[in-house]
Amino acid sequence: MASTSDDAVLDRADVLCRARGVKLTAQRRRVLAILCASPRPLGAYEILDAMREGTRTLAPPTVYRALDFLLEQGLVHKLESLHAFVGCSHPEHPHSSQFLICKTCGAVAEIEDEAIARSLGSAASMSGFQPQRRVVEVIGTCAGCAQKGR
Amino acid sequence: MASTSDDAVLDRADVLCRARGVKLTAQRRRVLAILCASPRPLGAYEILDAMREGTRTLAPPTVYRALDFLLEQGLVHKLESLHAFVGCSHPEHPHSSQFLICKTCGAVAEIEDEAIARSLGSAASMSGFQPQRRVVEVIGTCAGCAQKGR
DNA sequence: AAACAGTCGGATACAGTATAACGTCTCGCG
DNA sequence: CGCGAGACGTTATACTGTATCCGACTGTTT
Numbered sequence: 301m302a303s304t305s306d307d308a309v310l311d312r313a314d315v316l317c318r319a320r321g322v323k324l325t326a327q328r329r330r331v332l333a334i335l336c337a338s339p340r341p342l343g344a345y346e347i348l349d350a351m352r353e354g355t356r357t358l359a360p361p362t363v364y365r366a367l368d369f370l371l372e373q374g375l376v377h378k379l380e381s382l383h384a385f386v387g388c389s390h391p392e393h394p395h396s397s398q399f400l401i402c403k404t405c406g407a408v409a410e411i412e413d414e415a416i417a418r419s420l421g422s423a424a425s426m427s428g429f430q431p432q433r434r435v436v437e438v439i440g441t442c443a444g445c446a447q448k449g450r
Numbered sequence: 451m452a453s454t455s456d457d458a459v460l461d462r463a464d465v466l467c468r469a470r471g472v473k474l475t476a477q478r479r480r481v482l483a484i485l486c487a488s489p490r491p492l493g494a495y496e497i498l499d500a501m502r503e504g505t506r507t508l509a510p511p512t513v514y515r516a517l518d519f520l521l522e523q524g525l526v527h528k529l530e531s532l533h534a535f536v537g538c539s540h541p542e543h544p545h546s547s548q549f550l551i552c553k554t555c556g557a558v559a560e561i562e563d564e565a566i567a568r569s570l571g572s573a574a575s576m577s578g579f580q581p582q583r584r585v586v587e588v589i590g591t592c593a594g595c596a597q598k599g600r
Numbered sequence: 601a602a603a604c605a606g607t608c609g610g611a612t613a614c615a616g617t618a619t620a621a622c623g624t625c626t627c628g629c630g
Numbered sequence: 631c632g633c634g635a636g637a638c639g640t641t642a643t644a645c646t647g648t649a650t651c652c653g654a655c656t657g658t659t660t
Contacts, residue, residue, distance in 0.1 A: 360619085361639085429590055433588070434588050443577060473608090475607095510647070
């Protein structure tokens with residue numbers, strides 16, 4: 301189910317890539333579209349299956365290459381604790397975000413919390429460490445599932 | 451190279467497990483010893499190889515079972531971004547710690563930063579999210595490698 | 601001692617995740 | 631046109647993790 305907001309995301313991605321001088325090819329756009337249309341993170345092989353809809357015959361490297369590109373461009377994120385991928389909710393500015401992952405319903409909320417970013421940064425600089433990539437994932441129960449659960 | 455401090459860690463682990471009424475069996479102790487003796491995180495199959503030294507014939511489940519136990523007891527941590535494991539540097543108290551991972555030399559520093567824990571906690575509670583597990587890994591360049599690098 | 605329950609671990613097989621290596625095609629450019 | 635770079639197809643394979651079944655050991659109960 302591709303909603304209008306998904307189309308909007310894709311259009312924004314087009315604009316971004318053009319501005320950056322990189323190519324959002326058909327395959328890459330397709331992977332992004334599939335991720336945006338999903339309410340939950342998808343594994344690479346789930347994406348692969350989705351792309352095969354309609355008799356296409358594709359192999360894993362195709363998906364991984366597209367994902368590599370999208371990750372580089374900040375258009376998708378990888379959830380390390382799930383081995384899965386999500387579309388980024390605000391790809392315009394470079395950012396390092398954090399994720400709240402509900403293990404009950406599988407939903408993932410991407411947050412961008414300044415306090416977390418700051419405390420991470422200062423902890424790193426205290427050790428003279430130069431951060432390049434930040435993985436921040438909190439696994440637990442979302443508000444909705446906590447409600448139902450009790 | 452099992453240093454004296456490694457032995458100390460193992461002894462502390464013995465005491466901890468006894469106090470908790472769980473068994474640090476020979477296999478589990480062995481896995482912990484291998485992890486503690488390594489200056490860098492090890493993958494499950496690297497641990498497996500290390501355990502095979504001396505003609506023993508072992509299969510993956512043996513290592514994964516031991517790792518599950520050690521993870522539950524907080525004696526080792528898993529680094530999601532590396533698919534690898536490290537010995538915990540302070541297993542006495544339950545804790546959620548954070549990791550600085552140098553992609554140049556492979557060294558990992560485990561830190562326990564109150565500010566990070568607090569900001570994570572407050573971001574979660576703002577969404578009504580109940581955290582169970584926290585994955586915080588910063589990938590970058592450690593002080594030593596940054597020195598040499600330039 | 602015999603029977604039993606529970607835990608640990610050996611062994612085989614397999615599922616899921618990711619990449620290496622090589623070939624082809626296309627496009628932009630000199 | 632000829633060339634180089636990038637994107638993609640294809641095959642094979644490596645790496646990570648689990649399911650399942652079974653045997654060995656321990657401690658307990660009768």
